[in-house]
Amino acid sequence: MARTAVPRPPLRRFRLANGLSVVLAPIPASPTVSVWVWYRVGSKNEHPGITGASHWVEHMLFQGSPRYGKGEIDRSVVSVGGELNAFTDTDFTAYFSTVPHEHLRIPLDIESDRMTRALISDVEVDRERTVIHSEREGNENWPEFRVEEELYQLAFRVHSYRWEVLGRRTDIERLTAEQLREYYHRFYGTRNAVLVVAGAFDPRAVARDVRRRFSALPRSGGDVTVPEVEPPATGERRAELSGPGTTPFLQIGWRSPALRDAETPATMVIDTILGGEARLFAAGSGWGRSGEHPSSRLHRALVDTALAVRATSEWRPREYPGLFTVQAQAAKGISLDRLEEAIDAVLSRLIRSGPSKKELDDLRAKVRRGAALAYEGATRIGFRLGYFSTIRSLEYEEELFRSLLRVGAAEVQERARQLFVPQSRVVVRYTPTGGSDDE
């Protein structure tokens, strides 16, 4: 097996005739085994009227399939001490179960049963409607959620990234079971899926078992390409929101490259320099952390100077061009105008002078250290292998890692110059209404 710079376990990979990609990662000492199924289906595949369908299908895949009645999927896994969950993104949906290793058969059986044959009954869809409303309401309680939803809606007019993964309220009210079934049968299937098994198992026996269970499934899963192309932005867009909250908050976005673009590594470096987070190669991902990065530029320029109580950046590479964002929560008495000026000054400096040698050295050390600790625990390993396989390829992890270490100051500076342009800038400002009752 080829030696990789990112120390992942040895893998066995194959593709079934029906198109299903399989990745097996045997970890003999693991007390558990984690089974993941990733679909290259997400809110990008929806259209107005059925926004939120991917997320709703995610819920419905726990509500019954031919061999598992309502509640039996949960019960089968949890009753042996396992855990299971799922999440939906713009570009993918992922389902996982982690169980003590002797119970591997259970998640494999569930995933093979619901990959193409989930029931999605009218009764259960209706019952789930209020649960999904409730999930959205819980998110709406946070100004940050409302601001981000508005930001993407403002930034995109054609592409499906313009709605939130949970879907629009009106669509949650109206979506029918028939529409969900149609969506599920159109996109979910072997051709759009990656199955990952990580943990303690005999790879030969499990490869046989996987072939036996999944080869029988029909070749399915339609084209998940999004044909709509967002036209270039032609000017700054702004919105003002208000509602309950603490202090003023703002989020600014700029059009950013897609994952496959050559600019991806330099854009990730900009995100780490501004916000401090090394994201895909952060040490201790999954470990509870404060999210504060005192050495990052935004923190130093805004939080240390008493302008903000929090300030960071975020860039998640997506399949299609997305947004690079900067967000800050004002300190008491600081206006959003003042905050915007300070953010502009930080970005101008990066464009003017690029990153320092020290910043790049620190970043490389951080990425190397983070990568060294990235593969610990079957659940996390399953996540990581599935994520890279789905967004592009397993080889891409290694490629990205090496590219990040190679990015130089001039490249970062040039990328910053191209990224932070006024014509693609989108600003959403949130002003709290009324007073808080803390005084």
Next chain:
Amino acid sequence: MTNSSNPLRLEYGRAIDGLRVVRQPAPVGAASFSATYVGPAGSGFDPPGEEGIARLVNQLMTVAAGRYRRIELARRLDRAGALLSHETSPEAGEVTIWGPAGDWKSLVGLLGEVVRSPRFDPDDIARLQRQFLERQMRERTQPASRADLEMLHAIYPRGHPYRSTGLGDRRSITRLPRQRLIRFHRDHYTSDGGLLVVTTAAPLSAVEEAAMDVFAGFSAAKGPRLRVPTLGRTAPQRRTIPLAGRSQVEIRLGGPSIPQSAPEYVGAYLANEVLGGRPLLSRLFQRVRERNGLAYHSSSHLETMRFGGIWSARAGTGADRWRRVVPMLVQEVERLRRETVPLRELNTIRKSAIGEVPLALESTAEAHELAVDVSYHGLAEDYLVRWPARLRAVTPADVREAARSAFDRNHSVTVVAGPVDPR
């Protein structure tokens, strides 16, 4: 797996001036290690008028220490691939370091520097004070945190150590001078009453040696003891907190509970799992979400500490649905207290609780949390090994009796916070 490599079997080492030293074997093949110092420094020690001091001190410790100013400490950690985190409970202040397994010794040294010599630089204090003020506002205006806060305020009288969430209030936080923070640190981050837990593949002797290097002569002060008054008699209460403009209503039904050392603890643990603690299988999840589709989350929690505990049943739902959900929470708590749990249901929950033990050993960080909990309560070295047997020994009648004691309804409160009509 030998005893010295089983993460479920802890090894208690020689104490250093009262500081207990514990080693937990790291999970096999783990790339990381973890170490935690726990001191008698929880928010329950906040003096009147200085509410929030424990949490502020705890957080400041992880910001800058010894030779490292704030940015230098952050760079030191980044370059090591390590993380520092902090946690303040009502009883204790914790500081944890996590990082590459091979660097465990030097990182335990760094943890020692953080615990022994925090800098409390004035700029850091001012910045954290600003952040605390914003978090106080958030706590009061967010339905979930406001419901938690109101629940504690209704259950516990002023001055009770479990009453606070640790954030203090505007007056208390802005009035804390640097000298007070230094004094609080000196009095509460002590050897006596303190604990060091290290999850590593290195042997106990190496852990003891590293602990001695770092903590010998740390503190001669006597660790303070928390005073927890008995609650007076009272009746169930109800609080409605209207928060206009929010989308979701948060419901809490909660009250005081038993300490971890109570003889009925294991029964109470299972009672809580039946009620709402066990994800997806519990009665609250099944009834509120699965059968009636009324909420996205519905669960229960039992937090047992050294001197007492807190239980709560909770849900988040819409403004048009909360009136249906509240009686469900009340009924399920009452049913648990009144009726014997069917053996079949108990066995399902029990099997799940026993089966999940291997999941906690997937990574160092997860295993370490268990070790800190067991050591903090001074439980036997093989407590985690014997945990399944303890669970198996509990009968349905034990669960009912434990529920009556642990889910105290006399001192309980129902809080509803969010877009509700106060009438």
